[in-house]
Amino acid sequence: MLIVKPQNFLLPAPLPLDCGRELRQVNLRYETVGTLAPDGSNAVLITHALSGDAHVCGRHTPEDPKPGWWDEMVGPGRAIDTDKYFVVCSNVLGSCAGSTGPRSVNPDTGNPYNLDFPVITIRDMVRAQHELMKHLGIRKFLSVVGGSMGGMQAMEWAINYPDQVDSVIPIATTSQLSPQSIAFDWVGREAIKNDPNWNDGNYSADHVPEGGLATARMLAHITYLSDESMSRKFGRELQDADSYSFDFRRDFAVESYLEHQGRRFVERFDANSYFYITRAMDYFDLAARAGGDLARAFAGTRAAFLVVSFSSDWLFPTAESRKIVRALLRNRLNVSFCEIQSAYGHDAFLLEADVLGPMLRDFLANRLEAQHA
Amino acid sequence: MPKSLYLDLRRRPDLKIISELVHPGSRVLDLGCGDGSFLQMLREKRNAEVLGLEIDQQEIAKCIANGVPVIxxxxxxxxxxxxxxxxxLVILSQTLQQMRRPDQLLRQIVRVGRRAAVSFINFGHFHCRFQVFFAGSMPRTTQIPYQWYNTPNIHLGTIRDFQHLCRHLDIRILQETPIGFSFPLLTAAWPNLFAVGCVFVLEKA
Structure with a gap:
């Protein structure tokens, strides 16, 4: 059994942010698996999605009931083989799973930041990861791999640190958040704001806006599935009874499932972090920084790309990945693109390990071989 | 690293002809590249900068395994x-007959490529003509073994048809190399009757 230990890295200097402010005493929670090769060629950074954390694979203790969030893909003998690669995964800035975020204590006041925490961007998250990279003595990542918001970070790596990434694998992602996604984020945050415990983010640990956060999660969770996957998984099945209750308690299996997802999310996630991370995604727009021309955004990029989308993903649909591919090809970069047929919707990037795995394995193997050629 | 075997060029004389058109270091696009082994060969033997387009997910996975960039x-x-x-150079080998609109694709490939190499299957071959004429049924060949109702090859034509289409589209034929497995002299003299296929090199007029 693979046992991994969470570690902490306190940034040696204040972190400058896109909003113009800077953050002092930033901590990054991270985990590493595998061994960095003497020539440093085998480091792979995995970037996580909205609600993810640094615990990508293995278990923290032998009794740990659940492995890391991408254990099917990452580990000894897996597609991203930790016997072969030195895998790094860190919790993003602004999150609530060990890295500095809005619930962290502001060193200037001694109190939690809450909404005094500066609004951060995806590029800020990557800037913090770059500090971790230096700390770990890695000169170049063989690859930066991430799905959804992780894919956004991966692309930021290719743009901002072109000499320090050999390849990038953005999965089920987009170069800019669509108005539809911004709208979903807004409604989710509104649900939290309307929770009686919200108190403008200054809620106490025993009175968190859990109803609002659960509603936000349920809404978002629908966008991670597809009509087909919901039909297959739940149909119109009733949860407990054989007939309708004729009241408004949950009758349907799908209602029960969403309720369960909402409840589980509240146990592990913080409402303020939800605000900051969804905002970071709202602001994500690679083309906007290059005068609206996505191809120009990748002008200095040198990495090889493997772009992957999923046929039933309607949150970040294939057309968004095609836009990225087109922009990369305009820069004559080494690009591969595959739309994987799947019914799982956006969540497919976590579930389609059987199809996605071999592609990642082969792509990484070829990149590593090219390093040594 | 998983590596597919190189194509046996003796079985695909059209690809041998096309590979000779690739100048060292040139940029090559293969439309319908399959598992990418032809591009892999062009990259290693001709030092070409390659890109493949392919529709099939399993073939794409093989391209990735072969280290060939594929979209x-x-x-x-x-x-x-x-x-x-x-x-x-844009390569289209034995694929044109599967397109919904071959004419539109031909326009595109001479736009995207300085030159295009099209390997064309000739249904004017005497064997095909005999099948229609004597057996009264649509031709089936070893290259195209399908029945008329299940064939992916929805736009079959003859060498003469192709030449007419190029003229119609204002596409210049720079070179044509008929391919015949037997009767080399007859193939050279009457390609539309004796060639099983033909490699055309095209450019925008």
């Missing part, structure tokens, strides 16, 4: 990503 594409709709003259 999932439907050739009937997805060629607009490429800028004018952005490739030295």
């Amino acid at each position: 999932q594409s439907d050739l009937d709709t997805d060629l607009d990503f490429a800028e004018d003259n952005s490739f030295d």
Whole structure:
């Protein structure tokens, strides 16, 4: 059994942010698996999605009931083989799973930041990861791999640190958040704001806006599935009874499932972090920084790309990945693109390990071989 | 690293002809590249900068395993990503007959490539003509073994048809190399009757 230990890295200097402010005493929670090769060629950074954390694979203790969030893909003998690669995964800035975020204590006041925490961007998250990279003595990542918001970070790596990434694998992602996604984020945050415990983010640990956060999660969770996957998984099945209750308690299996997802999310996630991370995604727009021309955004990029989308993903649909591919090809970069047929919707990037795995394995193997050629 | 075996060029004389058209270091786009082994060969033997387009997910996975950059594409709709003259050579081997609109694809490939190499299957071959004439049924060949109702090859034509289409589209034929497995002299003299296929090199007029 693979046992991994969470570690902490306190940034040696204040972190400058896109909003113009800077953050002092930033901590990054991270985990590493595998061994960095003497020539440093085998480091792979995995970037996580909205609600993810640094615990990508293995278990923290032998009794740990659940492995890391991408254990099917990452580990000894897996597609991203930790016997072969030195895998790094860190919790993003602004999150609530060990890295500095809005619930962290502001060193200037001694109190939690809450909404005094500066609004951060995806590029800020990557800037913090770059500090971790230096700390770990890695000169170049063989690859930066991430799905959804992780894919956004991966692309930021290719743009901002072109000499320090050999390849990038953005999965089920987009170069800019669509108005539809911004709208979903807004409604989710509104649900939290309307929770009686919200108190403008200054809620106490025993009175968190859990109803609002659960509603936000349920809404978002629908966008991670597809009509087909919901039909297959739940149909119109009733949860407990054989007939309708004729009241408004949950009758349907799908209602029960969403309720369960909402409840589980509240146990592990913080409402303020939800605000900051969804905002970071709202602001994500690679083309906007290059005068609206996505191809120009990748002008200095040198990495090889493997772009992957999923046929039933309607949150970040294939057309968004095609836009990225087109922009990369305009820069004559080494690009591969595959739309994987799947019914799982956006969540497919976590579930389609059987199809996605071999592609990642082969792509990484070829990149590593090219390093040594 | 998983590596597919190189194509046996003796079995695909059209690809041998096309490979000789690739100048060292040139930029090559293969439409319908399959598992990418032909591009892999062009990269290693001709030092070409290669890109493949392919529609099938399993073939794409093989391209990735072969280290060949590949973009999932439907050739009937997805060629607009490429800028004018952005490739030295665009290859279309034995694929034109599967397109919904071969004429539109031909326009695209001479736009995207400085030159295009099209390997064309000739249904004017005497064997095909005999099947229609004597057996009274649609031709089936070893290259195209399908029945008329299940064939992916929806736009079959003859060498003469292809030449007419190029003229109609203002596409210049720079070179044509008929391929015959037997009767070399007859193939050279009457390609439309004796060639099983033909490699055309095209450019925009």
